[in-house]
Amino acid sequence: MKRILIVGIGAGDPDHLTLQAVKAIAATQVFFILDKGAVKHDLTDLRQRLIEEHGRQPYRIVEAEDPERDRTTPAYAGAVEAWRNRRAAIYERMIADELADGQTGAFLVWGDPGLYDSTLAIVEEVLAAGRVDFSYEVIPGITSISALTATHRASLTRVGRPVQVTTGRRLAAEGPPADDVLVMLDAHCSFAGLGPEWRIYWGAYLGTPDEIRVEGPVPEVEDEIRRVRAEARERKGWIMDTYLLRRV
Numbered sequence: 001m002k003r004i005l006i007v008g009i010g011a012g013d014p015d016h017l018t019l020q021a022v023k024a025i026a027a028t029q030v031f032f033i034l035d036k037g038a039v040k041h042d043l044t045d046l047r048q049r050l051i052e053e054h055g056r057q058p059y060r061i062v063e064a065e066d067p068e069r070d071r072t073t074p075a076y077a078g079a080v081e082a083w084r085n086r087r088a089a090i091y092e093r094m095i096a097d098e099l100a101d102g103q104t105g106a107f108l109v110w111g112d113p114g115l116y117d118s119t120l121a122i123v124e125e126v127l128a129a130g131r132v133d134f135s136y137e138v139i140p141g142i143t144s145i146s147a148l149t150a151t152h153r154a155s156l157t158r159v160g161r162p163v164q165v166t167t168g169r170r171l172a173a174e175g176p177p178a179d180d181v182l183v184m185l186d187a188h189c190s191f192a193g194l195g196p197e198w199r200i201y202w203g204a205y206l207g208t209p210d211e212i213r214v215e216g217p218v219p220e221v222e223d224e225i226r227r228v229r230a231e232a233r234e235r236k237g238w239i240m241d242t243y244l245l246r247r248v
């Protein structure tokens with residue numbers, strides 16, 4: 001039987017790696033890495049570094065080109081589905097051809113594999129297709145949410161209150177769905193225009209040497225966030241940011 005580990009590696013700081021993840025990396029013979037091209041090279045570099053630090057020889061790294069998602073179509077769900085299918089075909093080929101029976105292979109997943117990440121769904125899809133057989137386990141990781149609240153020294157939750165996790169796309173379309181909202185995957189500063197009753201805890205490149213954070217009532221800090229976000233994106237070629245919105 002082949003064994004696959006889906007390992008959460010934290011949100012950018014190599015020290016986010018848990019001891020469980022360190023042991024999982026040490027137990028792996030084949031690492032599967034999907035390269036997202038030049039812009040996202042920094043993310044691949046972190047994975048390489050973690051493997052060099054914690055991998056146990058002999059291991060192999062198998063790389064494949066990550067298929068591009070069609071970002072031009074308004075049919076978001078359909079585009080994601082098509083992209084997942086193409087990724088599933090790549091995963092299936094890598095597991096079938098590059099991992100021998102009795103070996104352990106690993107996917108190192110940004111943050112935690114259970115938070116806005118498609119690896120689990122893709123692996124399930126590969127298993128369901130029935131052409132390759134393996135067992136798989138998930139190792140939790142520190143999320144960008146934990147990294148955000150920690151750097152702001154803020155609590156994600158208020159006493160006895162719920163928090164909603166959502167995307168920038170939904171926030172833009174529907175407005176804040178709760179009094180405490182954690183927003184991810186926002187390419188357009190969808191918080192802009194909210195009133196002074198909304199406080200934002202914003203962070204980009206969390207856990208990395210480029211980390212930036214801004215906090216305050218939305219109307220007071222929205223221009224600053226837009227400016228630093230645009231500058232950083234221009235300088236590095238990519239950006240990942242997350243924020244907590246809290247109605248006070």
Ligand SMILES: C[S@@+](CC[C@H](N)C(=O)[O-])C[C@H]1O[C@@H](n2cnc3c(N)ncnc32)[C@H](O)[C@@H]1O
Pocket residue numbers: 011012110111112113114115116117142143144145183184185186203204205206207208240241242
């Ligand atoms: C595809 S999701 C992956 C989330 C990841 N699985 C996690 O546990 O954080 C990517 C989004 O996560 C957030 N994100 C991930 N890493 C981040 C970081 N280091 N700093 C800020 N936001 C981050 C951003 O909102 C980004 O758009």
